[in-house]
Amino acid sequence: MNIPVVLAILVVFAFLAFRKANLFILALAWWIGAFVFFRFGFTAPIPASVISIYMGIVSLATLAFVSSSEQRREEVSRPLLRLMTEKRFAPLLAATIIAIPALAAANVYVQMNVPIEPPFFPRTIHPASPPEITVHEKKISIDLGDNPFRELEKSNPQEFRQHVENGRRVYYQNCVFCHGDNLAGNGMFVHGLDPIPTNFADGDTIANLRETFLFWRASKGGPGLPEEGGPWNSAMPAWEKILKEDEIWDAVLFLYEFTGERPRAREEHAQ
């Protein structure tokens, strides 16, 4: 949070409450305050697309509130009527008439005056996996399969640890350069890549996926991504050409062990 901005907004609202401002002024203040909060109130800025959604909601809610009762409708329309009908407000009315298109023009200027950037390709977070893949001439079901070493976690913890350790070795010999020391998608090559490598440590991404999905992504890499949602431009190699099947499964185990996440379980059909 950008504390000074948040405090400034609070001070303005406290002042308006103290002055018992008219509903019209308050509604205007809410709208502007919300925009300032979303635009400048966060240290990591919110993208414009999300601000548009939020401001759409705020606009609708503000309109709903000011028109939700006869008293409020009357209260909010009174200053507008006075502005438009009383002679002493004529200069203010003229200024308002000029300000509205001027603000629209200023908005267009701000929207257009942006630095030149590479074209933007909206991508889906999780590409859809095929139901089945073939790795080293072995068919592996992505929909119905499981990590063959996962069951060792309970049946033979010692052997399970060996697989995790092997996965650690595989990761730090092959994956670390892009996905980083701490698995946060910030390896030394990251600045040359777009899209950036997946962050395994964000507490969410791999927790929503099954191990077979990760196996598919690792074994088939960028070339194995589906046509839907492309172009992908992923630099991820197809690791099946370098690693053995067991090594990929071990690396998947390591990802979950290191991050403390649990893989998504297979959903069961409700009978």
Place this chain on the structure above:
Amino acid sequence: MNGVRSKQLLFVLGPLTGLVMFGAVIIVATFLTNREYREPDRAPIAIVDPTPRASGLADEAAAADAAAKAKPYVEAEYRRFPVVGSRVAIWAVAQLHLLFAAFVLAVPIFALIIEVIGYKTGDKRYDRLAHEFSKLLSVSFSLTATFGAFLTFMLIALYPKFTNYLMSVFSPTFLPYVLLFFAEAFFLYTYYYGWGKFHPLVHIALGAGLNLVGTGIMLIANSWLTFMMSPRGISDSGALISLEDAINNYTWMPINVHRIIANVAFGGSVAAAYAAFKFLAADTDEERAHYDWMGYIGNFVAIISFLPLPFAGYWLAKEIYAYSQTLGLTMMGGAFSWLFIIQAVLIGNLFLGANYYLWLGMGRVEGAQPFQRFVKYLLVAIVLCFMIWATPRSIIATVSEIRAMGGSTHPILGFFGVMSAKNTAVNILILTTFMSFLLYRRTGRTATVSWAKTGQAVQLLIFGAAAVFVIFLGVYGYFVEASVRIGLSVPQVSSVLFAMVSISVIDIFLFRRPKLTGEVRWGRIPAISQYVLIFIAVTFTWLMGLMGYVRSGLRQHWHVYGVIRDTSPDAFTPTLGFATQVVSVTVLLFFVLIGFVFWLASLHDRPDFEAGTKAS
């Protein structure tokens, strides 16, 4: 004597003259024939050797004849619909059929409920209201059947191979379907035309029969379309092994439940839009009062049915994941995930619209002013939940915005993009809407029972406890694995349902013999409220079209997922913009047609035409 000779001469000369004339004809004909053009004498080889062109034409005709005779029968895989293509054509027709079918199934459900309320309470207003709702049925039923036939012919004509396969699997269900359809026609027309003609219980039984048969039809049709999505009961090559499994596939029951609830919500909203249309066109205060009340009831039915809908949706999504991880990921994380942001925006607007209508409705009641002060708190809760629900998981951002955020996920908003946050938001939205309804219900009444204060405190406690519990589970969901997190939605839903039921029960006893502090002045509501009802109906319809596209489009390049591949030129996923345009046009067509239904229903109330007078 001379006379006799003359007769003998004539007897001889007659045939002679005839012979001469015959000879003359022969001579003249021979002369003319001899002067006719004749081919010059040629060597025999020139006669059998025609010109190259004539030979070519003859060969071509012979070849065409032979080819026509030898043409084998080949079953067409696809046929092309002109201009818009087969997919858009079948999409629009199927959607229109579904919208009318949903309306025809929904109206009898709540018409029957209202009729039963009228019968139990003895209040004739409810009976009249139920009858008025059912006026919309008969034309809608005809349009549903027409679009159903249209859809069937389109399937046979445009997708013959795929249709043939579906028939091979589901042919045993066709006869029951047709028989149920006949039964539905019987019940529907008897229910409508028999209004007031039978004993009320007989009429209610007819209504129950209509609902039962209508639901049966829907269940059968649902088995066909859910099989396309999650086929079951077939061999690897697609041959039928078990019809029971094919019907009871993974998504059949969730779709059944989801559709029954959604149909009632949709039907209620369209009926409320009809009332709004009549309210706006009303000439007298009596008419306005009646249609205001009708709109209120229709909207009440719509919103009450709408509240459990998200949970039915979660169940459906869970079964989709259970059937295929690929389908689940395509839906929630892949190509279709952005449609859920559009869905969230629409549903958020529905909640906002529903609450707004209730707040406007407080203006009908004298002495509702004290309740208006709660509106801002309810609005803040709605706005926060709406924002959380509409926050995308995969944010559209420029490269510089992504760099400024430190990755493709925002460090704070990222928490709002996942299921824990969404589930919590929708549950709180439901609780808030329920609270708005409760406040509306209290306008103009004061509880007089001795335990009124305690009762209200308990209600508040239950409400607060449910809200805290829902938020706690939402936060807890961030710290557990996905399968546990999904399971948390059950106690969240249960606590909300428990709160709504228990608070309602307390409320009924609390306001048993209330002190009336203000009269409900039906019809005294601003016109904007009626546009809100129309907005809610349009949004519901649009939402149905959009989510129907998601469900059907998930199969991507499969007619029957994993069994019958779509090899037509339309086997690609259209852009979101194109899909929303098709949905919009279909919704527009539906409202044009339903406007026609409204107009036909309004003819019923018009005076008969008499020559020399103008019908009003």
